[in-house]
């Protein structure tokens with residue numbers, strides 16, 4: 057049987073039995089068979105080197121603009137490249153997304169983990185998300201999946217989280233998103249190093265600085281395969297953080313508005329365990345950015361997972377905090393809970 061290679065920025069081998077571009081090749085879709093929805097694979101780890109089923113990719117390249125008195129209304133197809141879309145909007149004088157520049161991936165994946173960077177999240181601009189329920193009918197093959205729309209509230213956005221990671225996981229193909237970008241744009245310079253810019257900085261200046269900083273800080277997946285931040289920043293109680301700060305006064309913590317919890321910088325925790333540059337097989341902790349696991353040569357997904365398990369253990373032993381992967385783990389049968397997978401992994 058022919059195997060199709062699934063793109064992923066970890067550059068690990070990952071085969072599927074079928075790749076289907078939706079809606080162009082929807083007639084090939086077989087609802088009776090397993091399927092995985094993917095974008096450009098920048099947040100996926102294929103731990104079995106394959107997915108035994110069909111991989112669905114959005115081919116929707118819609119780019120439509122309209123406006124109200126207050127907003128630009130931007131309808132974007134899920135198959136568009138996120139970064140290129142930001143450039144296109146900037147060129148049209150439509151601002152707001154510049155802090156999210158250079159995040160790899162597609163527009164369709166942006167709501168799934170509510171992508172965020174430099175004090176801004178996708179949910180800040182999302183008006184609605186159009187989805188197609190791929191399991192909607194009992195028909196064996198069909199291209200008329202049931203479509204419906206979710207409001208911002210219905211998407212249940214949180215920190216790297218949304219309803220698409222829970223109730224609507226791996227069943228609903230995001231087909232299109234609608235953003236509201238205010239005409240009364242104001243720079244968001246709250247987050248370092250953007251706070252070094254003048255208060256009257258333009259969106260283009262912010263975009264340029266974000267690109268510059270990200271290029272310096274993060275390895276380019278085209279040169280050194282990786283999936284960006286491997287772990288989420290853990291959220292702990294303020295009391296727990298106070299206790300940790302007694303033994304490590306430099307521990308970076310970020311208060312969470314209206315709560316008695318704080319976010320801790322996962323990269324700092326890993327760095328403090330001395331793991332920067334640490335290599336296990338062909339997988340390694342990046343030598344400049346401890347939050348990033350890289351594939352140095354021919355690591356497979358399992359080796360990368362083994363290193364992730366080791367990192368979790370080291371951080372737990374030093375800080376009593378279990379890190380949780382931000383990256384999604386895909387086995388031959390489909391997505392699995394990453395923490396449960398790592399707990400059960402022998403190495």
Ligand SMILES: Cc1cc2nc3c(=O)[nH]c(=O)nc-3n(C[C@H](O)[C@H](O)[C@H](O)COP(=O)(O)OP(=O)(O)OC[C@H]3O[C@@H](n4cnc5c(N)ncnc54)[C@H](O)[C@@H]3O)c2cc1C
Pocket residue numbers: 065092093094095096097098099100114134159160161162163164165166168169170171172173220226228229230231274275276277282283284285384
């Ligand atoms: C170098 C680097 C830097 C990064 N920096 C950041 C960052 O700053 N902030 C951040 O938030 N993320 C960051 N990421 C993670 C990644 O870029 C985002 O998660 C991105 O949104 C993934 O897009 P993708 O198209 O590659 O999705 P994939 O990795 O292919 O898929 C991710 C998830 O989305 C689902 N999905 C994808 N498309 C659809 C769709 N159309 N409908 C329904 N579900 C879908 C998949 O099933 C999967 O669960 C970074 C990654 C890299 C490699």
